[in-house]
Amino acid sequence: MKQSYTIVVFTENKIGLLNRISAQFTQRHINIESLTTSESEYPGIHRFTIVIEDTEEKTRKVVKQIEKQVEVLKAYCFTDAETIHSEIALYKIKREDDLDLEKLHKVVRDNNAFVKEMLNGFIIIEKTGTKEETHKLFDELYPFGLHGFVRSGRVSLSNQMSTFKSYLEALETHSKEIITDNF
Amino acid sequence: MDTLTKTVGENEEISKKNISGSEAIIRSLLAEDVGTVFGYPGGAIMPTYDALYHFQKELKHVMTRHEQGAIHAAQGMARVTGKPGVVFATSGPGATNLITGLADAKIDSTPLVCITGQVASPLLGTDAFQETDIMSISMPVTKWNIQVTKAEDIPGAIAKAFYIATSGRPGPVLIDITKDAQVASFDFTYKHCTGFRSYVPNPAIDYDEIEKAAALINQAKKPYILFGQGVILANAEDEFKEFVEKTGIPAAWTLLGLSALPTDHPLNVGMLGMHGNYGPNVLTNECDVLIAIGMRFDDRVTGDLNRYAKQAKVIHLEIDPAEIDKNVKSDIALLGHAKDLLQVLNTMCKENKHEAWRKKFDEYKAIEFEKVIEKELNPTKPGLTMGEVVRRVNDLTDSEAVIVTDVGQHQMVACRYATFKKSKSNVTSGGLGTMGFCLPAALGAKLGAPEREVIAIIGDGGFQMTIQELGTISQTEAAVKIIILNNQFLGMVRQWQQLFFDKRYSSTELTNPDFVAISKGFGVEASTVSDRSKLDEALKTMMDYEGSYLLEVMIEKEDNVFPMVPTGASVEDIRLE
Numbered sequence A: 001m002k003q004s005y006t007i008v009v010f011t012e013n014k015i016g017l018l019n020r021i022s023a024q025f026t027q028r029h030i031n032i033e034s035l036t037t038s039e040s041e042y043p044g045i046h047r048f049t050i051v052i053e054d055t056e057e058k059t060r061k062v063v064k065q066i067e068k069q070v071e072v073l074k075a076y077c078f079t080d081a082e083t084i085h086s087e088i089a090l091y092k093i094k095r096e097d098d099l100d101l102e103k104l105h106k107v108v109r110d111n112n113a114f115v116k117e118m119l120n121g122f123i124i125i126e127k128t129g130t131k132e133e134t135h136k137l138f139d140e141l142y143p144f145g146l147h148g149f150v151r152s153g154r155v156s157l158s159n160q161m162s163t164f165k166s167y168l169e170a171l172e173t174h175s176k177e178i179i180t181d182n183f
Numbered sequence B: 001m002d003t004l005t006k007t008v009g010e011n012e013e014i015s016k017k018n019i020s021g022s023e024a025i026i027r028s029l030l031a032e033d034v035g036t037v038f039g040y041p042g043g044a045i046m047p048t049y050d051a052l053y054h055f056q057k058e059l060k061h062v063m064t065r066h067e068q069g070a071i072h073a074a075q076g077m078a079r080v081t082g083k084p085g086v087v088f089a090t091s092g093p094g095a096t097n098l099i100t101g102l103a104d105a106k107i108d109s110t111p112l113v114c115i116t117g118q119v120a121s122p123l124l125g126t127d128a129f130q131e132t133d134i135m136s137i138s139m140p141v142t143k144w145n146i147q148v149t150k151a152e153d154i155p156g157a158i159a160k161a162f163y164i165a166t167s168g169r170p171g172p173v174l175i176d177i178t179k180d181a182q183v184a185s186f187d188f189t190y191k192h193c194t195g196f197r198s199y200v201p202n203p204a205i206d207y208d209e210i211e212k213a214a215a216l217i218n219q220a221k222k223p224y225i226l227f228g229q230g231v232i233l234a235n236a237e238d239e240f241k242e243f244v245e246k247t248g249i250p251a252a253w254t255l256l257g258l259s260a261l262p263t264d265h266p267l268n269v270g271m272l273g274m275h276g277n278y279g280p281n282v283l284t285n286e287c288d289v290l291i292a293i294g295m296r297f298d299d300r301v302t303g304d305l306n307r308y309a310k311q312a313k314v315i316h317l318e319i320d321p322a323e324i325d326k327n328v329k330s331d332i333a334l335l336g337h338a339k340d341l342l343q344v345l346n347t348m349c350k351e352n353k354h355e356a357w358r359k360k361f362d363e364y365k366a367i368e369f370e371k372v373i374e375k376e377l378n379p380t381k382p383g384l385t386m387g388e389v390v391r392r393v394n395d396l397t398d399s400e401a402v403i404v405t406d407v408g409q410h411q412m413v414a415c416r417y418a419t420f421k422k423s424k425s426n427v428t429s430g431g432l433g434t435m436g437f438c439l440p441a442a443l444g445a446k447l448g449a450p451e452r453e454v455i456a457i458i459g460d461g462g463f464q465m466t467i468q469e470l471g472t473i474s475q476t477e478a479a480v481k482i483i484i485l486n487n488q489f490l491g492m493v494r495q496w497q498q499l500f501f502d503k504r505y506s507s508t509e510l511t512n513p514d515f516v517a518i519s520k521g522f523g524v525e526a527s528t529v530s531d532r533s534k535l536d537e538a539l540k541t542m543m544d545y546e547g548s549y550l551l552e553v554m555i556e557k558e559d560n561v562f563p564m565v566p567t568g569a570s571v572e573d574i575r576l577e
């Protein structure tokens, strides 16, 4: 049965790794729903957060293939229930003369969103939450005349204590001689 | 001229002040104990070829006639020596011509270090002359690749490349070096790479799991071993033989596992897979414990996975964690280096004989012998068979030769019937099935093992894919013996058309050139034979000839290779005719 999985990958900070990681999905015909990369809490180590929709078996196999890549430190996969996750969405509303500002503010408040900018011609609204939540707000803002919508990829943290920390410590004491290449 | 030693110990450093990036490339290769490089020059790699000019005594360069020839030659050398093959190519078309060889080496776990020239770094991304994004293009077919734009990064990149190519599950790596990095000067120091944080080549051994595996093996009634190239890559032939002999378990090989155990070993029961032997395929579905060692359950080995060894408990010895449960689910996965794993396993396994079970393999062998093997090796019909040629080669070489094959019917026949006493003697393109592999790979094998007889067995189709390497064989005077098994067809494809496409021979018949004249034109002595009564003599003339020699053998046009597991069928449904 297909379901949503969040794959978290810790890597060295190297050119081309994004390509190498995304190719693991391409080769297996797996569609990436969202992909976010950022620094991690460990200096010099990057974190990829990748959301896919597939079977458990296929997901486990692709995670192993990712972990096999040379500059990948570790890859994990989680079901939605095993993570705390959110996305950020921005909405752009045109300020027409007949815009019911009061009603708009109520929608924004009820959805735990906020007005980020009041520009001359536009209002920018920001909402952080799950995909369902940002989607719900989208539906509710649509009648006001939505002129722009963007949603980020998922960011997520596991709801367990990190096992990566101990893994990294073990790695670093194990391979005493760590090559520090700066190319 | 210089005071450097040729090799450096693990922790030794060598250094030289103010040298060019190009010279650093050559010195780094020498530090890695490289003796031969295969390659082809061009604009973006010219500074490195210029540096090479000053090191002709220390580093031999073999200029092939095509970059694909260079990389297959490097593969051939790597396969017989166990050391990484090294390739130079220029940017753009030079680099893209390496792709087939990279893909082949990746899927067959062959260690290679390829160095490509690249346009100068300020020109990157400008669509400069002969600029191609070889980093992206080569990414899925390399174990690792890196672009170097500064001279001072060259030694570190090369050290890391050699470490990655040769450790863990070996594979090809590519280093793309911009022209300005080759030209710039810096103070060179070289230090071998011994590890880095994000790469764990040898997974730690789990002794408890080995104990469980040993217990399973010790109580098994019908255990069965499948071995692949992992045994050879781990240099674990001795440990493997000990394991087989101590446990008395019959063992069958994958295409790339061939020669890891002598072919005449009483426990060597034969070849697995689509054109493998009868018993080894059928009995996969009868064994109670299946022990897979250094093999990856390729679909050509397993046939239909839903009907593959379902009754058996599976023990999988493997260095690459991603191979565990990829195709066949294992009951016990033993991660680690095959040599280490087998050493431990050997101490825990009990001696056994399994005589009744082994007899089953003999029974199937007798059937296969009567229905297939006898007709192939000792035919009574007028046309020559591929099998009888291979049988005579075995006799003439006393099973001591390195046999290099291309892809197709001749490959399956050669691997089925060739006999081997030594490991690293079978060189073929397994996972990728690359036609054109054989001729350059045979050249590389001969240069890597000059003391051994190297015999290339090629189809008339595949020969024409890299025929230009006759020029390299001629120029290097490598005494490769080339046998073309000429059936005037793309035989393997024709066989499928006959069996599965109602004999519609769509684009498989070849009008061939005069191979003897071509070979002689390249300066390689040659002859042709089509008569059984002259075959022995023709082969002897070839073997006795001092230099390289090409023998064309005219084969029955429409012979088929059997047994055969048709695509999608189960191993137990293997067809004998």
Ligand SMILES: Cc1ncc(C[n+]2csc(CCOP(=O)(O)OP(=O)(O)O)c2C)c(N)n1
Binding pocket: B406, B407, B408, B409, B410, B411, B433, B434, B435, B436, B458, B459, B460, B461, B462, B463, B485, B487, B489, B490, B491, B492, B493
């Ligand atoms: C580069 C490449 N192209 C196509 C194929 C598909 N193919 C597999 S076997 C074969 C026929 C080989 O014919 P030949 O070299 O004459 O050998 P034979 O089968 O007759 O022994 C072909 C075309 C391949 N394996 N490699």
